[in-house]
Amino acid sequence: MNLKDLAQRLGLSPTTVSRALNGYPEVNEATRERVIAAAKEHNYHPNTRAIRLATGRAMAVGHVIAIANRHEIVNPVFADFIAGAGETYSRNDYDMVLSVVPDEEEAQTYRAMKVKGNVDGVIVHGPRENDPRIPLLREVGLPFVVHGRATGATEDYSWLDVNNRRAFQRATEHLLDLGHRRIALVNGLEFMDFAIRRRRGYVDALAARQIAPDPALMASDEMTEVAGFRAAHTMLDLPDPPTAFVAASMLSGMGVRRAVEGAGLKLGRDVSVIIFDDDLSYMKNGEDRPIFTAMRSSVREAGRLVAEMLLARIANPAAGEVQRLLEAELVEGMSTGPAPQR
Amino acid sequence: MNLKDLAQRLGLSPTTVSRALNGYPEVNEATRERVIAAAKEHNYHPNTRAIRLATGRAMAVGHVIAIANRHEIVNPVFADFIAGAGETYSRNDYDMVLSVVPDEEEAQTYRAMKVKGNVDGVIVHGPRENDPRIPLLREVGLPFVVHGRATGATEDYSWLDVNNRRAFQRATEHLLDLGHRRIALVNGLEFMDFAIRRRRGYVDALAARQIAPDPALMASDEMTEVAGFRAAHTMLDLPDPPTAFVAASMLSGMGVRRAVEGAGLKLGRDVSVIIFDDDLSYMKNGEDRPIFTAMRSSVREAGRLVAEMLLARIANPAAGEVQRLLEAELVEGMSTGPAPQR
DNA sequence: CGGGGCACTCAATGCGGTTTGGATGCTGGG
């Protein structure tokens, strides 16, 4: 059952039927109702492929997941971010198309997307310092919104980010307020923009109390349980070990906890840990009483918002670029306490 | 740059250019090479929307992620599964379109996909007992492959699954061989098909050694850290606590570990734990020496294979349904040891 | 009563490819 069939059955032209269904004003209300009723009766749905060709819009947005061969890792926050963005797309009748490509093919993928026209815009994930994707997408002419920011990018572009610097500054201050002085940072990989900002927040908070950052207390690695464990394990073996940790994620925090407990120490009493919590649905930080004290910000909510920003850009490309900064919230859990007396 | 432009520039008809690029035999090899060279030079990519309309194929497959409102959870294995499937799609020039919908709208979503024609087939995630999606998709006429199986489904359908029963049977046997007799099961939600099979494997292994399963040692909940902790914590408080656990996932295992260590016990000495490990890229079970002894099977590899099965079905719908059962591999880690002497 | 203007409808064209059904030229065998 296509438009032509339906029009024939109604004794109308395809034009009129199309306009009736799409809410154009130049069609008699009585006719419109008759058309709508017939469409429902015959279960008519316009063919998506035809609409897309005729209108020149893809009604889809792309998410490119670049996989590096060396440390082949799928970001764990990805699933929740996608879920959030997907809600927005569903509400707006957009499709989400996911491309998984080796990272050396990423640029080529964006170019192909533009030329093939299978998406109207893209979301940029995990920006790095001076991220080349931003000038590339501008050049290619594909609307985009960045989840995060890219330090060093000179041009104006749309992004949504969590205030990572502030979050880590507050986390560190919180530990300082509890009397801790040897505070370690278990950071993510520091070519990622968010990790750079987090370190800055941590260093700034220490500096404000006249504490020089100790390189031995600053680790940077994948945000996995194993990496968290390794970093904390090494640091706890130092002659002057830390009494507190700021960890980049739930998983890192779990690794730190394993190292702490493995050393015969008790979390929240001997050693304090505060994490950044993306509030992942499958990795909830406890229920009523959080396991970890944390700086929390829902990545799923971020997904929803970023998608909305992109759809707005696609609908009205002439509008200016938009930026949005979210603040993480401090939640007190069972993993922090006053610094132990020497 | 479209087909017509390119043809004009080459002094050929669009027909010939199209055929040259699509490998049809009725075009001179010299001409074909000339066309291909020109296409590359002008960065010509056929417009996806036009191809889709003309061929009637979507060149895309759908993954529907149903979100239940009560326990609103995005499956953590999802990201890796998608990454695997995405590799297959990229290689075959297919798009992956992801729909995130509230679970009560799932049926409607499949119907809409068929009518709108934006996908050629779908992957079914997380099948349950007597899963209604299987008859639905058959009725709707959308090609599909199930990741997992649905106990109770009578019709013939294509699936790929891990031998969950066997994996849990072997895990339990391994613990029995180590001398354990009080063995607990920390299972996933038992309306999920895989969880049903896992329990069966566990019970079977016990039965083979004349051990009656103790309901107090069988928990069933979300596969999160918190749920794993709660279950293990309760069980370790029993008058006759378990000396070993079989846990459904890496996260569950971490929760169990926290409970074990919280009770002042040592993993691998006082209490043994063996997990099912999906080999997630962001949750590696250690490196050289695994943290947990585990039954391992890569969900990413499963994604690759399931996607291949679906593309094969789409290419040749007349071929019969295909089933494939993968075996999990036992890897010895640091979390198991001989049962402690009473 | 005539005509301007409004409300409504339609035929035709375009989107950018694929595919059908020839047309053309060339070759080789009878």
Add this chain to the structure above:
DNA sequence: CCCAGCATCCAAACCGCATTGAGTGCCCCG
């Protein structure tokens, strides 16, 4: 020398919708 047959190539139709530009009939006003 003629023609069947093959190798190449092309014009035109088609996929299913949106949209442009043109009617058509009717009402209302002068």
